[in-house]
Amino acid sequence: MSYLEVSAVNVSFGGLRALNDCNFTIEAGKITCLVGPNGAGKTTIFNVITGFLRADTGAVSFRGEKLAGLSPQEIVDLGIARSFQNLRLFSQLTALDNVLIGIRGQFGETIFGAVLRPFHTVKTQRAERARAMEILEHVGLAAKAGTFVRNLSYGEQKLLTVARLLATGADLLLLDEPASGMSADALEEIIALLKRLKGENKTLLVVEHNTRVVQRIADTVLFLHQGHLMAEGSVEEITSNPALTEIYFGGTI
Amino acid sequence: MDFAFSYIVLALIYILLGLSTNLLVGIVGIFSLSQAAVFGVGAYIVANLTMMSAPLPFFVALAVAGLACLVLNILSTLPSLRVSGHYFVVTSFGIQLLASAIFENWTAGTGGQNGMPGIPAPSLFGAELYTPLAFVSIVLPAVALGCLVFWLVLRSPFGRLLRAIREDELAVASVGKQVLAAKVAAAALAGAFAGVAGGLFAAFMSFIDPTSFNLDASVLLLSMVVIGGARTLLGSIVGPPIVLALPQIITLIDLPTTVAAPMRQLVYGVILIAFMLFRSQGLFGERL
Numbered sequence: 001m002s003y004l005e006v007s008a009v010n011v012s013f014g015g016l017r018a019l020n021d022c023n024f025t026i027e028a029g030k031i032t033c034l035v036g037p038n039g040a041g042k043t044t045i046f047n048v049i050t051g052f053l054r055a056d057t058g059a060v061s062f063r064g065e066k067l068a069g070l071s072p073q074e075i076v077d078l079g080i081a082r083s084f085q086n087l088r089l090f091s092q093l094t095a096l097d098n099v100l101i102g103i104r105g106q107f108g109e110t111i112f113g114a115v116l117r118p119f120h121t122v123k124t125q126r127a128e129r130a131r132a133m134e135i136l137e138h139v140g141l142a143a144k145a146g147t148f149v150r151n152l153s154y155g156e157q158k159l160l161t162v163a164r165l166l167a168t169g170a171d172l173l174l175l176d177e178p179a180s181g182m183s184a185d186a187l188e189e190i191i192a193l194l195k196r197l198k199g200e201n202k203t204l205l206v207v208e209h210n211t212r213v214v215q216r217i218a219d220t221v222l223f224l225h226q227g228h229l230m231a232e233g234s235v236e237e238i239t240s241n242p243a244l245t246e247i248y249f250g251g252t253i
Numbered sequence: 254m255d256f257a258f259s260y261i262v263l264a265l266i267y268i269l270l271g272l273s274t275n276l277l278v279g280i281v282g283i284f285s286l287s288q289a290a291v292f293g294v295g296a297y298i299v300a301n302l303t304m305m306s307a308p309l310p311f312f313v314a315l316a317v318a319g320l321a322c323l324v325l326n327i328l329s330t331l332p333s334l335r336v337s338g339h340y341f342v343v344t345s346f347g348i349q350l351l352a353s354a355i356f357e358n359w360t361a362g363t364g365g366q367n368g369m370p371g372i373p374a375p376s377l378f379g380a381e382l383y384t385p386l387a388f389v390s391i392v393l394p395a396v397a398l399g400c401l402v403f404w405l406v407l408r409s410p411f412g413r414l415l416r417a418i419r420e421d422e423l424a425v426a427s428v429g430k431q432v433l434a435a436k437v438a439a440a441a442l443a444g445a446f447a448g449v450a451g452g453l454f455a456a457f458m459s460f461i462d463p464t465s466f467n468l469d470a471s472v473l474l475l476s477m478v479v480i481g482g483a484r485t486l487l488g489s490i491v492g493p494p495i496v497l498a499l500p501q502i503i504t505l506i507d508l509p510t511t512v513a514a515p516m517r518q519l520v521y522g523v524i525l526i527a528f529m530l531f532r533s534q535g536l537f538g539e540r541l
Contacts, residue, residue: 076429088424111438218473
C-alpha cells in the first residue's frame, strides 16, 4: 500500500485538460518534488488531493483510504495539509495568531465555549499559545510572534505558512513553491527547515521551480508535463534526461 | 429630563443594534444591508405578542423575538455562504426591500403604513415601566449583557476564527476549520441581538411603523458602526449615541426652518463623506 496514491486522475477546465491520466505514488517520510513547466498541472493536483477541486475521473488514496468526496476539512483530519503559492496568510493577524488558527480542536473556538465558559477558554488558551510558540520557535520565528503578518518580510511570511501547516498536525505536507522569490539567506533557512521536517517523520510533496533547491532536498522527483506524469526518478536521472530539460527550459514539444 | 432619558434609552437600544451590525459586518465581513429588517421583525413580534387578546408577558415575548430573529438572520445570511462580497450586498438589499414591502402591506400583522399604536409598556415586578427612566432599568442590563457577550466573542478563539474567515475563507478551510459553522453561529448571535433590540424598541416607543425598519434605517445602522469604529467594543458603544445626537446638534445651528431641514441632511452627508475620506477606521475602530 502506498502512502499517497494518485491514480488515473483527469481534470478538465472547459476544453483544457489540466490533468490527463495522472498517476504517481509517494513514499512516507520522504521529500518528493513535483517539477514541470508552467501549466503542467502541479497546483491542480494539489487542489485535487486536498479536496478543493473534484477530479472528473480517477482516484486519490491516502494510507489506503479513498479521498473522493471528502471536504478540505475532512482531508486535514486525515492528516494532509497544504500551503498556497500566494501564501494566503491572515495579514491582519499576528504571526502567533496565524499559527493558532492552524491548531485544531481548541476549546472556545465555538460560540458556546467562548461565551459560556470564558475562564476555561482563557486557561486552555495558555496551553495552545505555548504550543503555537513552540512551532514558531521551530521555524525560527519566535522573535516575531507578536508581529502582524503585513510587517513580516517575504521570507518570514513563507516560514510562517509552514508554521501554520505544522500547527494542523498533518503528517503529509503539500508545499506550493516554498522557496520561490526568497533571498539567498532565507533560502538556506527554508531548505534547512524542510530537511528538519523530514527528520521528524513528516512527508513532503513540494512543488518547486528552483532546480538548485530541488537538488538539495528531493529524494524523488516527479516530472509533470501537460497534466501527465512524464518521468520519475532521482534528481540526477531527471536532470540528465535531455528530453525533459528540453521541455523544462523551453523546448518545442 | 424625560427628553434626556428618552435619548439615553434609544441610544442604548441602538448600541445593541450596533453590536449586532458590527459582529456581522465588521468582524465576520458579511456586509448586510438588511439589519433593520431583522430589527423590525423583532419589534413587530413583541408588538403582536403583547397585544393579543391573551397577551404574553413582555419578557416572554422578548425571548420569542430574540429566538425568531436568531433563526431569521441565519436564513437571511445563508446566501452570503454562496455569494460573496459585493454580490451579497445586493442580495441583502433585496431582502431589505422584501421585508419593507411586507411591513408596509401586511395590515393584519403590522398595521401597514399606519403602524401599530398602543403597544403596552413592560412591567417589572408588578410595576409598569412608563417613564424613560424606568425603562433604563431593563435596557441597561440587556445592553450590558450584549457588550459582555460581544467582548467575550471578540477576545476568544472563536473571535480569532471569525477574523480569519473575514480575511480568507479558503485559507481557513485549508487548515481544517469549519467556515460554515462559524459564520452561522455569528449570524445567529447577531440576529438575537437585533431581535431583542427590536422588541425593546417596540415596547419603549409604544408605536412602531415601517419607517423605523426600512433601507434608510439599515444604512443608518451601518453609518453608526463606521463612525464609531468597526470591530471594536468601544466603537460599537460610541457610534450610535453620536449618530443619534447629530440631528439634535445640528438644530442648535440657528437657521430658518425652511433651510434647516435640507441643511441637516447636507451636514449629515458631509460628515459621512469626511469620515470615509479622512478617518475610514471611525473613531475607535479598525479599517473595514
